[in-house]
Amino acid sequence: xxxxxxxxxxxxxxxxxxxxxxxxxxxxxxxxxxxxxxxxxxxxxxxxxxxxxxxxxxxxxxxxxxxxxxxxxxxxxxxxxxxxxxxxxxxxxxxxxxxxxxxxxxxxxxxxxxxxxxxxxxxxxxxxxxxxxxxxxxxxxxxxxxxxxxxxxxxxxxxxxxxxxxxxxxxxxxxxxxxxxxxxxxxxxxxxxxx
Ligand SMILES: [Cu+2]
Numbered sequence: 001x002x003x004x005x006x007x008x009x010x011x012x013x014x015x016x017x018x019x020x021x022x023x024x025x026x027x028x029x030x031x032x033x034x035x036x037x038x039x040x041x042x043x044x045x046x047x048x049x050x051x052x053x054x055x056x057x058x059x060x061x062x063x064x065x066x067x068x069x070x071x072x073x074x075x076x077x078x079x080x081x082x083x084x085x086x087x088x089x090x091x092x093x094x095x096x097x098x099x100x101x102x103x104x105x106x107x108x109x110x111x112x113x114x115x116x117x118x119x120x121x122x123x124x125x126x127x128x129x130x131x132x133x134x135x136x137x138x139x140x141x142x143x144x145x146x147x148x149x150x151x152x153x154x155x156x157x158x159x160x161x162x163x164x165x166x167x168x169x170x171x172x173x174x175x176x177x178x179x180x181x182x183x184x185x186x187x188x189x190x191x192x193x194x195x
Contacts, residue, residue, distance in 0.1 A: 044070040048155035050162045052190030054081060058103035062188040064143075066166045070154040075161075077132065078146045081168065081188070084137035091173030091183025094130035094152070098163045100189035108165040108189055111180060114158055121175035122149065129159040131181075134172045155194050162194040 048070040056063050061083035069076045084090065095108040102108075111119065112130030120127035129151055135143045152159050168188040173181030 044153040044155040044157050044160065046071050048194065050154050050192045050194040052166045052192045054166060054168065054188045054190035055100065056083065056188050057105045057186050060187040062168055064188075066190060066192075068152065068154050068161050068192065073150055074148045075150075075152045075154055076146060076148050079135065079143055081135070081143045082141065083188075084135075084141040084143065086137060086139045086141045088137045088141075089172035090135045090137070090187065091169035091171060091181050092132045092135045093128070093167055093169075093173075093180075094132065094161055094192070095165045095167045095189075096130070098165050098191040100165055100191055105165075105167060105186040105189035108167055108186070112159075112161070112164050119175075119177070119179050119181055127175075130164070131173075131175075135168065161192050164192050166190050166192060 050068045052066045054062070054064050054066055062081055063083055064079075064081035066080075067078040069078070079092075094112040095110065096112045097107065097109040099107040099109075111128040113128040115129065117126040117128055120131060122131045122133050132149070133147055135145070137143055152161050154160065155162060166189070167186050169183035169185065170187050171182065171184035173183040175181055
């Protein structure tokens with residue numbers, strides 16, 4: 001971000017000193033490019049995509065796919081999962097370790113929490129970087145939903161989801177109990193891999 005900020009300042013100073021060095025439109029385009037380069041370093045490049053193939057834990061039938069796509073400072077999360085009880089609610093998080101090898105998925109560790117925050121609700125701080133909205137199964141026991149968050153990144157940045165995991169829990173997250181919202185055992189887990 002530092003280098004981009006300096007470039008913006010130099011461009012502005014150059015144009016002020018040399019009349020007609022470039023049109024206002026060119027300046028605006030250059031500033032826009034410098035700013036988006038800064039975003040790329042902070043949040044990951046627009047278009048970066050990471051995918052988790054989600055597999056059931058022992059005794060569970062939940063499986064499917066979760067995709068994370070960076071767009072500017074926003075990450076769009078697309079969830080397609082099947083195998084739930086109809087109408088059921090489930091805690092859903094990014095966990096810190098990209099390891100779903102244990103039969104109960106405890107190998108994935110706790111919630112992804114690079115800032116050392118308290119657990120909470122995704123829609124207002126404080127909360128873990130890995131805290132996401134509860135999933136709600138439809139009458140066929142499926143979840144097909146998309147939402148956007150601003151506190152994760154894909155492919156770079158301090159809250160990069162690549163190499164972590166997604167975990168689906170048996171119960172809904174109450175968004176307040178520490179450290180994991182009292183959402184019970186893990187129904188499914190998938191390692192998040194950048195494409
Ligand atoms: Cu979790």
